[in-house]
Amino acid sequence: MMRTLLLAFLGLTCLTPLQAQEFPQGKIDKFLCCDLDVAFTKLAQLTELTFAYDTAAFQSIRYTSHPKNKTITEILDRICKDHKLKYFMDQEGVVHVVDKWTDISQISLAQSQDYEGDASRNEFTLTGRVRDTETFESLPYVTVRIKGVPQGTSTNVDGYFTLLDVPSDTSTLIFTYIGYERLEVRLSPEVDIDHFYVELKSAELNLSQVTITAEKEELLQVSGDQISIVKMSPAKLNSLPNLGEKDILRAFQLMPGVSSANEHSSGLYVRGGTPDQVLVLYDGFTVYNVEHMFGFFSAFNSNTIKDVQMYKGGFDARYGGRLSSVVEITGKEGDQKAFxxxxxxxxxxxxxxxxxxxxxxxxxxxxxxxxxxxxxxxxxxxxxxxxxxxxxxxxxxxxxxxxxxxxxxxxxxxxxxxxxxxxxxxxxxxxxxxxxxxxxxxxxxxxxxxxxxxxxxxNLNIETTxxxxxxxxxxxxxxxxxxxxxxxxxxxxxxxxxxxxxxxxxxxxxxxxDGEQNDISRGVTEDNNxxxxxxxxxxxxxxxxxxxxxxxxxxxxxxxxxxxxxxxxxxxxxxxxxxxxxxxxxxxxxxxxxxxxxxxxxxxxxxxxxxxxxxxxxxxxxxxxxxxxxxxxxxxxxxxxxxxxxxxxxxxxxxxxxxxxxxxxxxxxxxxxxxxxxxxxxxxxxxxxxxxxxxxxxxxxxxxxxxxxxxxxxxxxxxxxxxxxxxxxxxxxxxxxxxxxxxxxxxxxxxxxxxxxxxxxxxxxxxxxxxxxxxxxxxxxxxxxxxxxxxxxxxxxxxxxxxxxxxxxxxxxxxxxxxxxxxxxxxxxxxxxxxxxxxxxxxxxxxxxxxxxxxxxxxxxxxxxxxxxxxxxxxxxxxxxxxxxxxxxxxxxxxxxxx
The missing domain is CATH 2.40.170.20 (TonB-dependent receptor, beta-barrel domain)
Known part of the structure; x- marks a missing residue:
């Protein structure tokens, strides 16, 4: 119910994707209101369609309209509009009714995991985008590999990737990203590769179960594909001791090659370099001072950071203007589903x-x-x-x-x-x-x-600034x-x-x-801009x-x-x-x-x-x-x-x-x-x-x-x-x-x-x-x-x-x-x-x-x-x-x- 109210607050609209098969065109004379679970049961009886949906969730939603002389698609459109849902028909003729924000491509991917037929395409190009399953935020620098072959790539800063010469459309892709669960996706000819999205789940504690689903989460990742690159997960910094709050730059100071004996500086002394020799980029702009509170805190709020990677040396030609290293910070985009x-x-x-x-x-x-x-x-x-x-x-x-x-x-x-x-x-x-x-x-x-x-x-009368x-x-x-x-x-x-x-x-x-007055003016003033x-x-x-x-x-x-x-x-x-x-x-x-x-x-x-x-x-x-x-x-x-x-x-x-x-x-x-x-x-x-x-x-x-x-x-x-x-x-x-x-x-x-x-x-x-x-x-x-x-x-x-x-x-x-x-x-x-x-x-x-x-x-x-x-x-x-x-x-x- 909370999700439904939030979606309604945001004024989202219903989206009906293209159907794989045709819906019946006949009109339904009369359709009374009831719980959505009952409504879809009645529609299944009237149309002989099969519906798939979250039964428990739909039992708590009341459908209050009274459509007359409407086709099944008109009734479904109205239900979706009123309750912020969407529907589609799969290859088997099953009508899926899902939350507005559910990614249909993920459903087809899940169905394709059981595909046992032959490949229909070979040596083709696959492009797509990787995002967070909860917020739909794009995930940068995700490693993407084809199982069984050395070929692979990574997503760019906006989450896009391209794989050329994929062996077949039944190949298995492996997605890995620090702070997220590893995912294997098996392709099939039924997967829409023109709108290919992959969603990764954050590797967090699952409190509703006795078991822990995040045993494979990593706080630190040293890149195996490039030299001197270190990645850390901002979401996992709570597990480290901290002076005030989780701090991404303080966490990097715990790496070899980065000096950590600097309580008074959250700047990075990397491989003999000084903090000014580190290029710090936040969403592309340069940050010239990274310290709060005399250096005991860094200047960045870790809660608004999505991804951080540090090049300790040997950084690419696309970076310049510094002698030592690069820290590239990507800020969060915001939740695309709900407030x-x-x-x-x-x-x-x-x-x-x-x-x-x-x-x-x-x-x-x-x-x-x-x-x-x-x-x-x-x-x-x-x-x-x-x-x-x-x-x-x-x-x-x-x-x-x-x-x-x-x-x-x-x-x-x-x-x-x-x-x-x-x-x-x-x-x-x-x-x-x-x-x-x-x-x-x-x-x-x-x-x-x-x-x-x-x-x-x-006698003294003096003021100090x-x-x-x-x-x-x-x-x-x-x-x-x-x-x-x-x-x-x-x-x-x-x-x-x-x-x-x-x-x-x-x-x-x-x-x-003797009453003689001597004016005093001493001290230091500095102004750097x-x-x-x-x-x-x-x-x-x-x-x-x-x-x-x-x-x-x-x-x-x-x-x-x-x-x-x-x-x-x-x-x-x-x-x-x-x-x-x-x-x-x-x-x-x-x-x-x-x-x-x-x-x-x-x-x-x-x-x-x-x-x-x-x-x-x-x-x-x-x-x-x-x-x-x-x-x-x-x-x-x-x-x-x-x-x-x-x-x-x-x-x-x-x-x-x-x-x-x-x-x-x-x-x-x-x-x-x-x-x-x-x-x-x-x-x-x-x-x-x-x-x-x-x-x-x-x-x-x-x-x-x-x-x-x-x-x-x-x-x-x-x-x-x-x-x-x-x-x-x-x-x-x-x-x-x-x-x-x-x-x-x-x-x-x-x-x-x-x-x-x-x-x-x-x-x-x-x-x-x-x-x-x-x-x-x-x-x-x-x-x-x-x-x-x-x-x-x-x-x-x-x-x-x-x-x-x-x-x-x-x-x-x-x-x-x-x-x-x-x-x-x-x-x-x-x-x-x-x-x-x-x-x-x-x-x-x-x-x-x-x-x-x-x-x-x-x-x-x-x-x-x-x-x-x-x-x-x-x-x-x-x-x-x-x-x-x-x-x-x-x-x-x-x-x-x-x-």
Missing amino acids: NFAGDISLMSVNGFVEFPMGEKWTAIVGGRRSWKSPIYQKIFDQFAEESDDPTAGFGRGFGRNTTQETESFFYDVNAKVTYRPSEDDVVAWSFYKGKDNLDNSIAPNTGGFGGRFGENF DLTNWGNTGASLKWSKKFSDTFYLNSLLSYSNYFSLRDRSTSGALMGI LLDLTGKVDLIYQFSPQQQLEMGVQAIHNDIDYTYQQNDSITVIDRSTQGETYTAYLQDRIHLFGEQLTLVPGIRYNFFSETAGSYWEPRMNFLWQATKRLKIKGGTGQYYQFARRVTREDITQGSRDFWVLSDGDQLPVSSSWQYILGASYETSDFLMDIEAFYKDLQNVTEYSLRFETTRTSIDYSENFFTGSGQAKGVEFLLQKKLGNLKGWLGYTLSQVSHNIPAFGNYDFYAAHDVTHEFNTVGTYRWKNWEFGATWIYATGRPYTAPEGGYELDLLDGTTADYLNVSIKNGNRLPAYHRLDLSATHHFTLGEHAPCTLGFSVFNLYNRSNVWYNEYEVVEGEVIETPIYYLGITPNVNLTFKLR
Whole structure:
């Protein structure tokens, strides 16, 4: 009844498909109202037709019309219109009456499973679309294979696939997709291949039965068809321990090759790269900052995400502009069947989304999330506030008296997506994202006048501004079209804006006993703003089962501003740079020796207006199926990055990063060559994977104020220092994929070094270098419970430490610290490790509303992991104070859905 009411609310109409056989044309003189079950029984008696329907459901629906002198089709049309149903007659003359949203092709597929006759077609082309059986959402990157032969493919981002030279129309197809049940479909001559749809069921707990139907679900999937690709199921993240709520980027940090010892950053440090070297795409537009709450949360609401895949290296020629890796996120389209809503609430944030169809061809989804000041949220904030650099240094935080501190801190994000399918071959989608963080930790005097006492000879009246804002806004408009079985186009226009504002300054006055007033203005202000306008077209043409050609063009306009001021009077950096990048790429996906060997050669060309230079990026990947279970893989390629983040070195208060655009002068275009070689051995239950990597880095840049450049006048814009670097390592993965107990063990051995001549003529470890990193992840299912555990160990990161210092007295009576530092990153923090646990209970409210209640403990044994060290000079001696990450932190999370 609930489904019927929802369908009626949405104003759906009846659809009568073409019948396989003819209906009787005679008219029925009189037909009285009754329950639908009885109505179809009477119609069967009057017409001698056989009806198939859900008897239990139709017994609860009352048919209230009184048709007279109507044909059977007129009566069925009226029943369908009144009760949001549809009907069709199969090859055997049986009339099926089903829910409006039931896919008739699925019924014919189910019937074809018992077909025992001969094939009627051989070596034919089959195209189709794969979608979710509950929502009708298209499923991207589903693996499609023909049973018994090596031939296969995968769906594109819109769920379409093409199989050329299918052996016969009795072949069996195998569909696999992370987070969904594996499906085998046996074709038959009766299947309509012109409108071929396949529906996959989400691998979730079946609470209405004693048995569990999701024993074969996977949280993690390492692609066996391409190198260095990892996929995760957003719907399965509840089984992992989490700090606040399920977080897709935090989950990727548990993979080998991706550093996880970064509580303060949800950005990805992949194979020696930094977060800015990761291209993050959300429905096609670039997201330049992926962090909320000082990095403890990622910027993405996992409830609105349909698919995520990460390329840890060796990515195709269709991607560019980054040196390290790619994360491609596909947002949900919205339920095409009925209205639905869901929500999460935890001890740190609340979020929810609604999804609904808008007629036959439109769907929409809207989601939102916001933090709230719980004790756990406040604990994180207090930790950050304690480490926050203090613009009142020299005066004492709060000045001891007559001040008030009102702290305000929150984050929010909003997602929206509207999808329109004007035809079976066209998809138009508009996607929007906006997220923002706000931190106001300012201090103001309680009263006017000079009420605060400072030292013996001064009175103090001072106000501190401590305001930090940052966020992203992005949108994309996409049109995709399948022109033929072998030719597909995807075009996109996108907008992205990142901003970061930081004002930590002190203003006021000191008044001496003699009545002389000294105005004070100290502190730091930063303003970073980035604009990205992009247009691109991608084309895919499949020549044959052995060859697929991919090509495209792209144009990007970047406008990046950065201003950094000290003491309200010294402008240290003031950059405003604009530039265009024009790109074209071509790559070929070639299968040789019966798909035993796959080669993906490609070339990407860039023209960058700021340097008026051409940048060629050759790429080559290969995959060799050595045996049924063993695969050898590898790749190499060149990569350029034009917009990037530069580290601004700050020894005493922690280094900061800011986005800039290369200019060919102070900031040359950065580049890297990558080399990857690996192997994987896979059985039905286990996967063993090993990959070695090497990156040659050019034009690595940092900014520092500890050197005086040679110049006739002060120009701090010259303090960009450039050098080279390398990243190398090997990573291991052992995964148990199936069963009640699942998980993986990961280990990474790596080294990242830079050589910037300004810091000395030597190689030094990069600030994000981690020599050894070990991750273990396990989940266990028992009845309607899921238990999860993660343990992380990583050797300490390098840092630069002061070796000595001295104080200088300033004119206003305060002092300033000056330090002599060690060699660049010549010291190591202590090793990092922690244990996280979780327990998740699945249940339903009523008959159809699934819910989960999750409990988690972060850093169970309360390890005191050092974030970084702060330094101050006391009587010429350097005092070191460690700043720690979070200690033991519990959390509770409730998730609910309408259906």
